[in-house]
Amino acid sequence: MANSGLAEEQLRQSHKMEAIGQLAAGIAHEINTPIQYVSDNSVFLRESWTVINRIVSVAAKVQDEWRRGALSTSTRDELDSCFRAADIDYLANEIPRAIDETFEGARQVAKIVRAMNEFAHPASENKCACDLNQAIENTIAFSRNVWKYVARVETSLDREAPLVLCRLDEINQVLLNLIVNAAHAVGSSNENGLQGLGTIRVRTTFADGWITISVSDDGGGVPEDVRSRIFEPFFTTKPLGSGTGQGLAMARVIVEEQHGGRIWLESTAGTGTTFYVSLPVDPEIPA
Structure with a gap:
């Protein structure tokens, strides 16, 4: 009876691992898609931060000169140039979307990994x-x-x-x-x-x-x-x-x-x- 029970358990475990193996490629694809969203949006946010950081730096320079009562024309022109080059309306629309997609991609990956962990949970006596x-x-x-x-x-x-x-x-x-x-x-x-x-x-x-x-x-x-x-x-x-x-x-x-x-x-x-x-x-x- 003990041998029979062991054989049944081994068969069940083998069947489970076979199922996981058959689904492995699909699971990899399911993870890869949201990961690609996260990767693409991370690149966009990094590039956007470069633009925003330049505006913030020049704005800080404007504030410093204004406080000293000596705001130069060149500094005003520099800030104006930053805003024109940045396409603020585009960034205002796209950055929140990119952040939302990044969070959603991470959530999807976490959901799939959690499901994998639950399904592959070791057998308990x-x-x-x-x-x-x-x-x-x-x-x-x-x-x-x-x-x-x-x-x-x-x-x-x-x-x-x-x-x-x-x-x-x-x-x-x-x-x-x-x-x-x-x-x-x-x-x-x-x-x-x-x-x-x-x-x-x-x-x-x-x-x-x-x-x-x-x-x-x-x-x-x-x-x-x-x-x-x-x-x-x-x-x-x-x-x-x-x-x-x-x-x-x-x-x-x-x-x-x-x-x-x-x-x-x-x-x-x-x-x-x-x-x-x-x-x-x-x-x-x-x-």
């Missing part, structure tokens, strides 16, 4: 109280490069929901699998965004000691004849080489066997699919 809404938001940010070209992601999260006793790294893995699967389903339905963006909806609700997460897509749906096999190990509806068939099987083990929850799906051909994950807030309390 013990369950701890976790915020599933925050886990969902982190996973959406972490996987953005997978879904942004094919779908919009909409969330409706119950902010009154309590913390859930769980192993966060495992739940993150389940969430990532469901969101990536939803993106793939939408992409297959809309020719990878060429027919317009689809929609992925993520929702949380809390009732009777259980939190239920739903991940819905408006893709083509899961064929009725394979729905009963969707959680079987090595079963996949994806083209050969596009999936291992381990993701949903692993999700079922994590949710049902490791956390005492439930995972199921509802699907309509041509309309889309919704996966549900229902977890007890405290698995030690009988339902």
